Every structure is written in C-alpha cells, then in structure tokens.
Amino acid sequence: MLASLGLPADAAEHLAARAALLDGTYREVAARLPANARISADGDGRLHFAALEPEAEPASLVALRSAVNAMLPRVDLPEVLLEVFSWTGADQAFTSVTGGEARLKDLPVTIAALLVAHGCNVGFTPVVGGADALKYGRLSHVDQTYLRLETYRAANAALIDAQASIPLARAWGGGLVAFVDGMRFVVPVPSVYARPNPKFFGRRGGATWLNLINDQAAGLGGKVVAGTPRDSLYVLDVLYDRDGGRRPEMVVTDTASYSDIVFGLLTLAGFAYAPQLADLPDQKLWRIDRSADYGAFNDAARGRVDLERIERN
16 A cells, blocks of 8 residues: 555655655745735734735627627537537447447437436436437437446546647646535435435435536546535545546645545645635644744644654554
8 A cells, every 4th residue: 555655664754754845835935925915914823815806807808708609609408419429429438238339320319318318307308309319218228228327437538538638628737636526416305315414405305416627627527425424525535436537636625625634645645635725814724843933824833743643643
C-alpha cells in the first residue's frame, strides 16, 4: 500500500516533509498578505475577507452572448443526442448484454429516445412513435438488453474523451482540477437508495447524487448516496471510481464535503485538497512550530499539531 501511494515506510520522514511544506506555505502567504487589501485580521487574530464586488460585463461579452444565442439552433433533445453520437461514437458503447455483434437497425434512434425517457423521467409513452425504432416493444427490448450501468459508463467515457479534445475545453484546463459536490433529491417512493434526513427532506426520504466534474466541464462520474450523510465520506469513492478522464491532481469541494479525516486521506492518496471553507473567521488554523513568526497568522494559527502523537498512532 505504501509503495502504491508513493509514501515512505518511516512516518517521521513523511511528517517532516509535511511540516516543512506547512511552514513554507505560512511564510509565503504571510509575506503576500500586506499587499492584499481585501484580507485583514482583527484584534483576536480572526481573518476576514472583504466581499468581492461584481464587475460590469464588457460590451464584447454582451455581443458574444447575443451572437452565440443567435447561432444556436432550435432542436429537440433527441436530435441533440443523435448529433453528439455522430461526433463521438458514444452510441457504440451500448452493446447487447448477450455479447452478440449484430446491431439493430436504427439502434442510435432507440437509444436516444430511451435516454430522453429516463433522463427526463417521463417513461416510454412520450417517446413512442410510428417508426420501427420507436415502437413500444423495441424500446422495451433495447432498454432491457442494451442500457445498463457498464454501458452507461462506457458511453460517458467516450463523451469525456471527446470533450477533452475540444480546443476551448483545453483552454479551460488540463483536466487535472476537479470539483465534487452533491445534489439532494426527495425520493417520494420506497427505495433502497432513500433514507430520512429531517434537515433536508422533512419527514420524507431522499438521496444525494454526488458528482465529480473536472475543469474541462466534463462529468467524470458520480455516486448515489442514500440519505445525506456527510458528503466527505464518499469523496474518495467517487475519485477512484471514475467513468473516464485523467486522474485529478487537485480536488475542490464546498464546506459540506470537508473534514480533517478526509483532508488527511486525500493528502495520503496524493491529491491536493482545496475545500472552500465557509465562516473563515471562525476557522482554527494549526501550526507545528510554536516559536515560528507567521506575521498576521500568529494569532489565527492557535492550534498546535503534535507530530509525535500522530507518529505513535
């Protein structure tokens, strides 16, 4: 396990490296702090960030938005899916559960209709049509034979690769920064994925869709979490069970996905963890060297990290 994670056998060696990194980071940020008028420290050493004011949209952005909106065609959702299939070949990922090579005629049309039916949660009736590819029996057969978890994941991998090849997506980033966040849904019917949580669902049950999106705007994967235990408990699951794409180097989350344990686990696993913490003035910062001078952080860094205790455990 240590070799696969690139960690030394001696814990003290690893802790010394982390201590040096923490000390260097404190000093680097403290040196930049005087030049940043938006960050201040009060008499109790609590850090405060001034709110960012919105910038006015430049005329060029307004013109670009109007031009793009004018170029967007008015098409139905199934047509969009068929167009994307033609670019990416994602429909080829939907193979028969029997392993047969033969493909049904107009299979992409049936798959597009089923994706709309499931994605919009409307059932088969709105997508049934007169064409053979859209008849109820054909839809039911393809749904049971071609659409399953492994084919969805293979199709998503094709979409991720195609997105990474777009010049604009490459300009956004290299796919090495990813954001993990959860969307909560009330589940009104009995389900193995639904659990009670009065804070979010009242008296009803619900589930959380924990989603992983990279800096190229591609969804790398996700996980259904029953109820809403802390999202942080499942961040590593989502990172290691991706449908495709490059392994992220930096992981960004909101406060709900943060805990000290997860911070440590992600660091040991080789990820740079960047939770966006709310209520910054109430956060307790930690230091290892009590005598170090960290400038404005001297009072804020009032927590003491005991390296010997960490090493013993």
